[in-house]
Amino acid sequence: MSGDGFAIETVDLxxxxxxxxxxxxxxxxxxxxxxxxxxxxxxxxxGSGKSTLLNMxxxxxxxxxxxxxxxxxxxxxxxxxxxxxxRNKKIGFIFQSYNLIDRSKVTKNVELxxxxxxxxxxxxxxxxxxxxxxxGLGDKADRRPNALSGxxxxxxxxxxxxxxxxxxxxxxxxxxxxxxxxGEEIQNLLIRVNHEKNATIVIVTHNVELAERTGxxxxxxxxxxxxxxxxxxxxxxxxxxxWDVMAEGRS
Amino acid sequence: xxxxxxxGLSFGALRxxxxxxxxxxxxxxIGVALMTSINGLGGGMNNFITExxxxxxxNVLIVTPSNMLGGMQQSGMQTKLTAQTVRTIERIQGVKxxxxxxxxxGTLKSGGETKTVxxxxxxxxxxxxxxxxxxxxxxxxxxxxxxSGMLLGYSIAHPSNLNKPFAVTGQTVxxxxxxxxxxxxxxxxxxxxxxxxxxxxxxxxGTQDVDSMVxxxxxxxxxxxxxxxxxxxxxxxxxxxxxxxxxxxxxTKVYGKNIGVMSPKAIASTIQDVMGxxxxxxxxxxxxxxxxxxxxxxxxxxxxxxxxTREIGLLKAIGYTRxxxxxxxxxxxxxxxxxxxxxxxxxxxxxxxxxxxVMPLGFGQExxxxxxxxxxxxxxxxxxxxxxxxLAGLYxxxxxxxxxxxxxxxxx
Numbered sequence: 290m291s292g293d294g295f296a297i298e299t300v301d302l303x304x305x306x307x308x309x310x311x312x313x314x315x316x317x318x319x320x321x322x323x324x325x326x327x328x329x330x331x332x333x334x335x336g337s338g339k340s341t342l343l344n345m346x347x348x349x350x351x352x353x354x355x356x357x358x359x360x361x362x363x364x365x366x367x368x369x370x371x372x373x374x375x376r377n378k379k380i381g382f383i384f385q386s387y388n389l390i391d392r393s394k395v396t397k398n399v400e401l402x403x404x405x406x407x408x409x410x411x412x413x414x415x416x417x418x419x420x421x422x423x424x425g426l427g428d429k430a431d432r433r434p435n436a437l438s439g440x441x442x443x444x445x446x447x448x449x450x451x452x453x454x455x456x457x458x459x460x461x462x463x464x465x466x467x468x469x470x471x472g473e474e475i476q477n478l479l480i481r482v483n484h485e486k487n488a489t490i491v492i493v494t495h496n497v498e499l500a501e502r503t504g505x506x507x508x509x510x511x512x513x514x515x516x517x518x519x520x521x522x523x524x525x526x527x528x529x530x531x532w533d534v535m536a537e538g539r540s
Numbered sequence: 541x542x543x544x545x546x547x548g549l550s551f552g553a554l555r556x557x558x559x560x561x562x563x564x565x566x567x568x569x570i571g572v573a574l575m576t577s578i579n580g581l582g583g584g585m586n587n588f589i590t591e592x593x594x595x596x597x598x599n600v601l602i603v604t605p606s607n608m609l610g611g612m613q614q615s616g617m618q619t620k621l622t623a624q625t626v627r628t629i630e631r632i633q634g635v636k637x638x639x640x641x642x643x644x645x646g647t648l649k650s651g652g653e654t655k656t657v658x659x660x661x662x663x664x665x666x667x668x669x670x671x672x673x674x675x676x677x678x679x680x681x682x683x684x685x686x687x688s689g690m691l692l693g694y695s696i697a698h699p700s701n702l703n704k705p706f707a708v709t710g711q712t713v714x715x716x717x718x719x720x721x722x723x724x725x726x727x728x729x730x731x732x733x734x735x736x737x738x739x740x741x742x743x744x745x746g747t748q749d750v751d752s753m754v755x756x757x758x759x760x761x762x763x764x765x766x767x768x769x770x771x772x773x774x775x776x777x778x779x780x781x782x783x784x785x786x787x788x789x790x791x792t793k794v795y796g797k798n799i800g801v802m803s804p805k806a807i808a809s810t811i812q813d814v815m816g817x818x819x820x821x822x823x824x825x826x827x828x829x830x831x832x833x834x835x836x837x838x839x840x841x842x843x844x845x846x847x848x849t850r851e852i853g854l855l856k857a858i859g860y861t862r863x864x865x866x867x868x869x870x871x872x873x874x875x876x877x878x879x880x881x882x883x884x885x886x887x888x889x890x891x892x893x894x895x896x897x898v899m900p901l902g903f904g905q906e907x908x909x910x911x912x913x914x915x916x917x918x919x920x921x922x923x924x925x926x927x928x929x930x931l932a933g934l935y936x937x938x939x940x941x942x943x944x945x946x947x948x949x950x951x952x
Contacts, residue, residue, distance in 0.1 A: 349857055349945050370861050377859020388854040388949065392556040402858040404545045449858075 295358070296456065296489040297323040297346060302355035304341055304512075315341040317512040318355070323505075325456075328483050328490045330500040333509035339493045340461060342509065346491060347380050347459045348372045360456070377406050381450025381488070385462035387442040389434040389449075395421065396430050399448045406453050413452075420448040423485075424478060440471035447478060451486065458482065458490045464499055476502055541864060550871035557844065561876065564833075564840040568880025568925055569887060571830030575921045576888020577895055578826050580911035582819035584896060588909045589811050593804040595671050595747040598781040599636070601788060602807070603629065603774040604800035617798035621771040629776055632790035634783035639666045640771040642761035646717030648696070648754065650707040657696060657754045659715070661761020664691060669777045671750055679709035679740025687760045690736035694744040695751040711738050715754075719766050734764055776801075830925060833880065834932040837873050841936035845869065852940050853948025862941040869937035870930055877929020881922045888921075889913060 304316040316338045323329055331339045344350040345357055348364050357365045364375060376382075381402075389398045396417050403413045421427050424444035426437075434442050443463060450458055463479065464472035476499050483490050492503060500506050508516045517533050554561040603625075606618040619625065621640065630638045642661035647654050664681035667674050677697075682689035692707060699706050707713050714735045721730045736756065745751055762769060778787045788801045802810075845852070855865060892911035 344946055347857070370863075373856070373859045373861040375859075376857060382857050384854075384949065388850060390851055390854075392552055397552075401855070404549075405541050405855075405858070405860050405864060407541060 294324070295322045296325045296327070296360060297321070297491070298356075298358040299342075299345070300356040300358070302342070302345060302357065303353050304338075304345070304350070305353050314512050316345070316352070319509075319512070319514055321507065321514060323489060323491065325489055326483065326487045327505060328480070328492070328503040329505045329507060330492045330494050330503040331507045331509060332494060332497075332500050333515070337509040338512040339509050341512075343459055343461055343491065343493045346457075347382060348376050377402055378453055379456050381453070381455040381458045383443070383446050383450050383458065383460035383463045385465040387434070387439075387446045387466075389442055389445055391433060391435050393433070394430070395426065395432050395434065395437070395445050398434065398445055399452055401449060401452075403452045408453075416452055417448070420451050421445075423451075423482075424448045438471070439467050440474060443467065443471075443475050444478065447475075447482065451482065451488075454486070456489060458488050460490065460492045460494075462494055462496075463492060464494065464496050469498075472496065472499070546867060546871050547875075550868055550875060553844065553848070553868075554872055554875060557840075560840055560843075564836050564876050565880045565883070567833040567836035568830075568877060568929065569884040571826065571833040572881050572884025572921055572925045573888040573891050574829050575823065575826035575924075576885055576913070576918065577891040577911075578819060578822045579917045579921065580889065580892030580913045581822075581895060582815070583912035583914055583917070584892070584909045585815050585819070586812060587912050589808055589815070592747050592749060593808045595673055595745050595750060596804045597670060597672050597777065598804070599778045599784065600670055600804060601776040601778065601784060601791075602800075602802050602804075603776055603791060604802070605773075607797050607800045619795050619799040621774055622769055625771070626774065628794060629774065629791060632787055632794075634778050634787045634790070635776060636779050637666055637669050637775075637777040639663060639670065639775040639777065640758070641773055641775065642758065642765060642767050643772040644717060644761060644765040646715040648707075648713055648715050650711065650713040653702065653706055655696060655699065655706060657715075658752070659717070659761065659765075660753050660755045661758050661765075662755060663758050664755060667755075670775050671745060671747070673745055674750070675743045677741045677743045679738070682739050682755065682757050684757055685759070686739070686757050687763075688735070688737055689739040689757065691755040692738055692741045693751045693753045693755075694742055695748075696754055697741040707738050709738050709740055712736070713738060717764065719764075721766070732764070830928060833925075834928045837876055837929055837932035838935060840876075841869060841873055841933055842939070844872075845936045845940045848940075849943065849948045849951040852943050853945045853951070856943065856945035857949065865943075866937045866941040869940050870933045873929050873933025873937070874926065877926045880929070881925035884925065885918060885922060 299319055299321050302316050302319040303314075305312055305314050307313070319338070319342060331342060333339050341350065345352055346359075348367070352365050355365065356363050359375075359379065364372065367375065390401075396414075399417045399420060400413045403416065408416070418427065418430065421430050424447055426441060426444050426448070429437065429441065434445065437445065458479070460479065464475050467475060479490060479492070480502065482488060490503075492499065494500055504519070506518045507514050508518075519533070603621065605621055626638045626640050629635060639662065644659040644661070646657060646659055648657045663684060665684070667681070677694065682691050690713065697705050697707055712735055714733055716731060716733050718729050718731050720727050722728070723730070742750070756764075761767065776787060776791070778784050784803050788803065791799065791801050852865060889911075892913075896909055896911055
């Protein structure tokens with residue numbers, strides 16, 4: 290049964306679009322199931338459809354055909370307003386380039402999703418400070434993003450992603466702009482968030498080390514899941530793993 | 541999302557681009573200030589004209605030698621206004637008094653001071669029929685046969701630039717004037733001088749024309765200005781304002797279009813028409829500058845939308861709906877309009893006083909006009925500015941609200 294027990298399930302997800310006169314097949318029928326609390330990385334070469342898939346899971350894009358079931362609810366054909374509400378309540382986004390608003394203080398950046406959710410100011414302030422403590426920026430609440438290092442900016446973005454207590458965190462190359470040491474700190478933070486908040490996390494990454502640390506790796510090629518590796522994930526370490534070739538994923 | 545949150549977000553964005561936001565507000569200020577000043581100026585002029593003609597009785601008609609309307613002579617012919625004209629008009633039904641006058645100008649001297657004045661030669665016992673409110677501050681009117689008596693208008697006797705009277709009742713003053721005389725077969729401009737005794741000083745009427753005039757007897761004006769019995773004009777007092785049209789028709793019936801007959805009402809509307817055209821022209825400039833301000837808002841916000849594409853993408857990704865993004869940008873344009881309109885009104889009111897000080901409104905004469913602002917006009921300009929600002933913000937706001945979040949987030 291579709292959706293039963295799964296946080297995310299896609300059924301034969303296809304996306305085609307026209308680039309000039311050329312029809313581009315961005316996704317060629319992706320079916321996958323992700324459990325609650327899982328940390329999944331999506332890897333693959335550029336143009337393999339990783340970001341397109343992540344955008345679909347994040348309700349930023351709609352598929353040409355197929356289903357996207359989030360907590361059993363098909364979001365593929367929701368209207369603009371419902372999608373916006375869904376993104377606001379259920380999803381926390383983390384981007385490669387942080388996407389912070391430079392004119393606003395760290396606190397304002399973190400509370401942005403809570404403002405539109407209608408969270409009262411008092412609750413908002415309390416949550417913002419809790420989250421800044423969680424990401425280790427409690428003492429930099431009143432700074433502006435351009436006065437922070439790259440790693441610190443990504444921490445602000447993570448706090449922002451968590452403000453509405455979303456069930457899902459979708460991260461697009463979260464360590465792509467960071468040096469390896471800072472990247473590792475962000476990896477650790479994401480794993481911690483997964484543990485402490487029990488959020489389901491999907492990460493698109495080129496970072497092999499980060500992918501290795503997630504419980505499951507989906508390898509995309511030419512818009513389809515080429516292979517998948519599931520490990521037994523425990524306390525930040527993958528104890529057991531092996532690649533499964535997903536031939537039926539291609540169409 | 542509360543209104544306060546919305547205002548907070550919008551003001552944050554405006555503050556980030558202080559210079560650009562400030563210049564856009566300035567554009568709105570200029571438009572609103574211009575409109576406000578012009579309105580105040582027009583209101584002040586209208587009041588002035590109404591006030592000036594208001595002291596003339598409602599049953600007064602002014603007959604002039606030619607048919608002038610709006611400063612343009614309507615017919616090539618002129619009628620010589622003589623004692624015969626007076627007798628003819630007296631016989632028209634509805635006429636109560638016919639009061640002819642001579643007009644001239646000269647330089648009045650008293651002590652060491654001089655003053656340029658208009659001189660009116662008229663039967664002063666009848667002045668009360670022309671300006672019913674006239675009273676004397678001191679002395680008496682100049683009688684019909686008095687060849688050396690003079691009545692001073694209030695502002696002649698009490699000029700605002702002197703802290704003592706220019707002249708008082710019983711004092712001798714002299715007047716210098718020029719007339720054309722034939723000397724040796726050719727016409728020549730000759731400077732003359734004549735001494736007068738101040739018989740009386742009129743009380744302040746509030747009407748520039750009457751207050752700044754000196755008046756002598758009819759016969760004396762005829763003699764000194766060499767008018768040869770040809771009047772410069774005739775005041776016709778009717779039995780009542782209802783008779784004005786009948787009397788005007790009666791005069792026109794006799795003299796056709798070769799004579800001018802005007803009632804104060806007609807004069808007021810003629811002057812107000814001319815003023816109205818002038819003020820209308822200025823208002824058009826004001827309106828154009830308001831539209832330029834609106835275009836300024838479009839440019840500023842559109843540039844801002846383009847610069848903030850990634851930010852808009854982010855907002856949409858984290859759950860801001862089209863309506864919320866639209867509202868955010870409209871709040872920005874409304875804030876620019878509100879600030880511009882408020883400051884514009886203040887500068888406009890101040891500006892009207894400055895403008896009235898520097899504009900040559902008196903055409904050489906010393907007149908005082910105060911700007912006058914009507915509250916509905918001010919409200920109208922204010923609402924127009926705010927409305928135009930929101931309207932100007934619509935397109936940039938719509939562009940922002942319809943952005944695709946994925947494309948917007950990818951923008952470098």
